[in-house]
Amino acid sequence: MTTSYDPKPEHKFTFGLWTVGNKGSDPFGAEVRDPKSPVDLLYLLAEVGAYGVNFHDNDLIPIDSTPEEIGTIKENFKKALKDTGLVVPMATTNLFYDPIFRDGAFTSNDAYVRNYALQKTMKSMDLGVEMGAEVFVFWGGREGTETDASKDPVESIKRMRDAINFLCEYALDQQYALKFALEAKPNEPRGDLYNATTGHMLGFISTLDHPEMVGVNPEVAHEHMAGLNFSHGVAQAIDAGKLFHIDLNDQVFGRYDQDLRFGAANLKSAFFLVKLLEDHHYSGSRHFDAHAYRTEDQEGVKDFARGCMRTYLILKEKADRFNHDAEIQGLLGELNKMDNDLLQFKGPYSQTKAQALKAYPFDRKSRSMKGLRYELLDQLTNEVLLGVR
Ligand code: GCO
Ligand code: MN
Ligand code: MN
Numbered sequence: 001m002t003t004s005y006d007p008k009p010e011h012k013f014t015f016g017l018w019t020v021g022n023k024g025s026d027p028f029g030a031e032v033r034d035p036k037s038p039v040d041l042l043y044l045l046a047e048v049g050a051y052g053v054n055f056h057d058n059d060l061i062p063i064d065s066t067p068e069e070i071g072t073i074k075e076n077f078k079k080a081l082k083d084t085g086l087v088v089p090m091a092t093t094n095l096f097y098d099p100i101f102r103d104g105a106f107t108s109n110d111a112y113v114r115n116y117a118l119q120k121t122m123k124s125m126d127l128g129v130e131m132g133a134e135v136f137v138f139w140g141g142r143e144g145t146e147t148d149a150s151k152d153p154v155e156s157i158k159r160m161r162d163a164i165n166f167l168c169e170y171a172l173d174q175q176y177a178l179k180f181a182l183e184a185k186p187n188e189p190r191g192d193l194y195n196a197t198t199g200h201m202l203g204f205i206s207t208l209d210h211p212e213m214v215g216v217n218p219e220v221a222h223e224h225m226a227g228l229n230f231s232h233g234v235a236q237a238i239d240a241g242k243l244f245h246i247d248l249n250d251q252v253f254g255r256y257d258q259d260l261r262f263g264a265a266n267l268k269s270a271f272f273l274v275k276l277l278e279d280h281h282y283s284g285s286r287h288f289d290a291h292a293y294r295t296e297d298q299e300g301v302k303d304f305a306r307g308c309m310r311t312y313l314i315l316k317e318k319a320d321r322f323n324h325d326a327e328i329q330g331l332l333g334e335l336n337k338m339d340n341d342l343l344q345f346k347g348p349y350s351q352t353k354a355q356a357l358k359a360y361p362f363d364r365k366s367r368s369m370k371g372l373r374y375e376l377l378d379q380l381t382n383e384v385l386l387g388v389r
Pocket of ligand 3: 139183219
């Protein structure tokens with residue numbers, strides 16, 4: 001059945017190889033789904049209607065591959081990309097799985113590990129660019145601590161800055177048209193991770209040698225794990241011109257890292273997020289960094305992937321309805337109306353304006369008694385979401 005909720009290339013829906021390739025193991029139980037090759041996963045993504053695929057270096061090329069194996073893997077993957085029409089908008093490096101990264105990569109106390117991490121990342125950038133990536137994500141999976149006896153956090157932030165500065169120079173040197181997107185997470189797998197939220201990352205970026213090359217990759221689950229309003233963090237990134245990528249999924253507040261299907265847990269915050277991205281014409285990938293429940297087989301993996309994209313498109317339609325609902329827009333218009341008398345204070349600062357504002361007779365008491373009708377506004381929003389408006 002063809003409906004308006006079918007994914008199209010212009011929606012830029014992407015999935016990581018590690019998302020639809022997730023085999024369902026968790027800290028308490030073994031894998032429940034058979035491994036699929038990167039090529040098989042491309043065909044699965046094409047079948048469900050995705051636009052693109054992202055990968056960590058080792059999702060595509062196992063860490064101990066020989067040069068011959070690497071050649072064959074790359075050739076097969078490129079052929080499958082061509083056959084399926086899928087693109088690779090983003091690539092990233094796995095700096096967390098191998099035991100060498102048990103104490104972090106760029107922030108490890110061991111200079112040997114820090115240098116190996118740089119080498120691995122440069123090779124991963126080469127691979128990403130070869131496959132067409134324009135965005136390169138950095139998720140500091142193990143850049144943190146269990147005990148702060150181990151490291152001075154100021155020193156760790158400096159080490160992180162040195163690494164990103166070095167890699168920006170490498171990209172410039174190679175003439176790669178790559179933008180970097182830093183992904184924050186408060187914890188898991190480490191007890192605490194540095195630069196724990198999108199806001200921290202934005203602050204950190206302004207200290208880099210090439211801040212213009214670096215933005216953020218916020219993830220729903222990560223900000224929810226920190227108990228934060230995701231849309232507010234994303235808004236800050238949009239305002240700073242730094243929303244280079246986004247990881248969509250879902251997460252119940254206060255739980256372990258769940259990576260749920262987009263919209264599976266908090267439909268209303270998913271709605272405000274989609275509305276924010278669409279209202280502000282976000283033009284990057286809508287990347288789903290999530291995986292199917294452990295209960296699922298391969299059919300369930302497809303249900304999961306289709307569900308992520310379908311929910312996004314349904315919420316996009318709801319956002320449009322919200323924006324065109326006369327009663328909702330009437331309420332918002334009323335709330336933002338400016339008293340004619342205050343027009344004199346609009347625009348930039350002047351000494352005269354400041355003096356006039358200081359002298360203005362505000363009637364604080366009568367204005368503070370005015371109800372704002374947010375109960376009605378929120379109820380109308382719920383009714384849009386529930387499909388009765
Ligand atoms: C996580 C992260 C990762 C990263 C990925 C890209 O919680 O494990 O979200 O999935 O997004 O490694 O760098
Ligand atoms: Mn995550
Ligand atoms: Mn992520």
